[in-house]
Amino acid sequence: EVQLVESGGGLVQPGGSLRLSCAASGFSISGYWMHWVRQAPGKGLVWVSRITGDARTTHYVDSVKGRFTISRDNAKNTLYLQVNSLRAEDTAVYYCVRESSYAFDIWGQGTMVTVSS
Amino acid sequence: QSALTQPASVSGSPGQSITISCTGTSSDIGSYRLVSWYQQHPGKAPKLMIYEVSKRPSGVSNRFSGSESGNTASLTISGLQAEDEADYYCCSFARSVPYVFGTGTKVTVL
Numbered sequence: 001e002v003q004l005v006e007s008g009g010g011l012v013q014p015g016g017s018l019r020l021s022c023a024a025s026g027f028s029i030s031g032y033w034m035h036w037v038r039q040a041p042g043k044g045l046v047w048v049s050r051i052t053g054d055a056r057t058t059h060y061v062d063s064v065k066g067r068f069t070i071s072r073d074n075a076k077n078t079l080y081l082q083v084n085s086l087r088a089e090d091t092a093v094y095y096c097v098r099e100s101s102y103a104f105d106i107w108g109q110g111t112m113v114t115v116s117s
Numbered sequence: 118q119s120a121l122t123q124p125a126s127v128s129g130s131p132g133q134s135i136t137i138s139c140t141g142t143s144s145d146i147g148s149y150r151l152v153s154w155y156q157q158h159p160g161k162a163p164k165l166m167i168y169e170v171s172k173r174p175s176g177v178s179n180r181f182s183g184s185e186s187g188n189t190a191s192l193t194i195s196g197l198q199a200e201d202e203a204d205y206y207c208c209s210f211a212r213s214v215p216y217v218f219g220t221g222t223k224v225t226v227l
Binding site: 037044045047050059061062095101102103104107108109110 | 151153155157163165168172174208210214215216217218219220221
């Protein structure tokens with residue numbers, strides 16, 4: 001079964017850091033561009049970051065540039081998102097997503113990040 | 118890059134057809150035929166329903182169809198069923214950022 005499973009979320013104080021992980025099974029992430037998408041409580045979906053299959057190119061939404069870093073370990077079939085200098089507005093469910101044909105065809109169940117003192 | 122504009126809510130009776138619009142700009146929808154649509158039930162992850170404007174992934178009901186004209190994309194649900202009640206989001210490839218989502222539409226089955 002093709003699956004993405006996120007982990008690493010939790011409660012963190014403003015200014016803190018977390019490392020989100022996304023373990024893939026049923027397919028090799030090396031053949032896909034991978035993304036993180038987030039959803040604040042009661043709000044809509046927001047694209048956050050993308051990494052190419054060879055990890056050479058990354059993109060970020062303006063609001064997280066310089067604070068978030070996307071990476072991947074193809075050998076471990078795992079995607080990561082290092083989130084630093086967290087703010088209250090970063091509170092959201094973070095989804096790991098696979099891209100295929102310019103669409104997001106496989107989604108994880110999400111991991112919740114709560115930024116609060 | 119601003120979010121694509123969708124109506125906040127759309128409703129219909131069982132068996133009816135409804136259409137959800139998604140309005141962007143010449144920098145996203147208007148430049149690329151790369152619009153996708155997602156269904157999200159409460160507490161669940163989104164599910165891909167339409168990609169490349171009008172293509173359906175395997176396993177998605179043919180009651181769901183997509184189209185595009187100018188800077189606006191549309192999702193039509195025909196033969197509305199209770200299970201279609203959910204939030205729906207459009208998404209487009211964009212010039213300035215790889216992807217931009219719509220504001221989301223809550224579909225209610227009366």
